[in-house]
Amino acid sequence: MTPSAATALLDHAFDADTAVQADGARDLGLRSLNLGISALQEVTAAFDGALGEAFERAVDMILGTGGRVIVSGIGKSGHVGRKLAATLASTGTHAFFVHPTEASHGDLGMIARDDVILALSWSGETAELSDLVGFSRRYSIPLIAVTRNAASTLGKAADVVLELPRVRESCPHDLAPTSSSLIQLALGDALAVTLLERRGFTSARFHTLHPGGTLAARLKTVQHLMHGGSEMPLVHEDALMSEVLIEMAARRYGCVGVTGPDGRLVGIVTDGDLRRHMGPAILDTPVHKVMTRDPITLEPHKLAHAALELMNRRLITAVFAVADGRPVGILHVHDLLRAGIV
Template identity: 85%
Template sequence: MTPSAATALLDDSFPVPVSANRDSRRDITRDMGVRSLQMGITALQEASAAFEGPLGEAFERAVELILGGKGRVIVSGIGKSGHIGRKLAATLASTGTHAFFVHPTEASHGDLGMIARDDVIIALSWSGETAELSDLVGFTRRFSIPLIAITRNGASTLGRAADVLLELPRVRESCPHDLAPTSSSLIQLALGDALAVALLERRGFTSARFRTLHPGGTLAARLKTVQQLMHGADMPLVGEDALMSEVLIEMAARRYGCVGVADGAGRLVGIVTDGDLRRHMGPALLDTPVRTVMTRDPITVEPHKLASAVLELMNRRLITAVFAVDDGRPVGILHVHDLLRAGIA
């Protein structure tokens, strides 16, 4: 084929309507987007309904198989299924299941050596007849390595070989030709996420462990705890027998906009804020006992509480600082500016 013929073929393959005016084209384009989304929603609903039958039972077996495995989860697929597989492996690995992706073609050229007998294989192929997966599938059968298949065709080579078959419903692609993997990729992705979430819940995967595996970026900031951000050594504190003159000196020195009040046993019994000062402003304020001005039973948090949850609390209660307490005793103070500096917003 000559270069000019190839160019003509490409041009003919992507006709652009020019007869409609700009506003009409905008409306048509928007309708196309909505139609695609609606078809995706329909596909997800069909996949969800399939859980009432064999798919749900197979899903349970797949989760138990992975939980019972002593090795890792190896995910494989090619084309769009391969892209979905890479995402599944990454999600599993980040949520407590040791997993990685092996490209099926590379597997045929030596990467089968990455797979051990104790591993579990998840193979994705919409048709179930992907030729590139044949060596990988054969390897699992030869060495009795558990194989989970995600496909729409249970009667396919992959479906028949699998120990656990996750057979998805045949859905219509949102592509107008029903060819480009769109709706099918969407439900593969959703099923993979469902596996990962079920596994993390069964493993009791906590937010603390999640934070360990996600040390960077905005997500890491959201997973910081009060203890990681609070100030401990310079807490603004006075005793409950103090006068307001002492409170004002402490408030000015610490610059948190508040002062905590502790009893003789060191327990936090009150707080004095800028609002308390305004409400009690008068000539005799300096000689007034702090217990007369303070707000009793102040809002407090635990040191292990997520900082993102504290920010939500501050916004809801309209406060700018909060004490962290352990067994009623203040161990630190956290200001809203600390949260903002940490990227928690």
């Protein structure tokens, strides 16, 4: 067969495959999703048995070490492993990915005795992992295996085996790693989230590790965005409404906080209060006769998106942040919108 004839035959094969796949694309996609859901359900069921017990041991092993989690794998398991290492690192568990081939060419030196190795291999017979596994055994470095075959070379060598069920790939030939990669990924996420919760990893620490992007905006606190000091619209409770109106016009928050002798916030005057009490004598009226007592407040460490939820729920546009009852800042809905809190 000439090269041109071979090329024509290959093009025809690709065209035929495309034609077949184009028919019922929605049904084919739905079948793939359903197979993935079925695979996840099988993993969930396995948690009632040996997988759940091994999962607990793996969590305790990682929490008990003073080092890092070294994640490794090759092929699709390697891609899943890279994602898992990144998720662990961003949620309070020191972790990084070591490629098994690079490990055999010097990167084993990145692994310390107090680390834990987490190796992913669907078959458990990945030859490229052999040097990494041998290194872990030689120096008694804890080894956790994620595989479908506990009786494999990797499974037998590991201290803890997270044995996944044999699932049907969504590939029609049951060959391309699809459902298997999905459950590896889901198990890895479950491990990362469990470690996150067991470590007491807070949203503030999460923000420290995620300083950029939309996620960072969602993790900003009230303290990051509020206006404090002389920018707060405040009057004492013995003030007259004439002073309140001047303060409200100067600060433009649509409200004025009222403080007592000890500096605590005892009330607030809003545009609504003004409309309800408007009259010829308003300017000479003491503020305590107009203000709303026990105003809505929040703490400065609260997340900004929680402040937005509060404003939406209570139908207000500004709120004071207080510490020990004393105002330390004021937050307006426009501050949240400018920061990308939506």
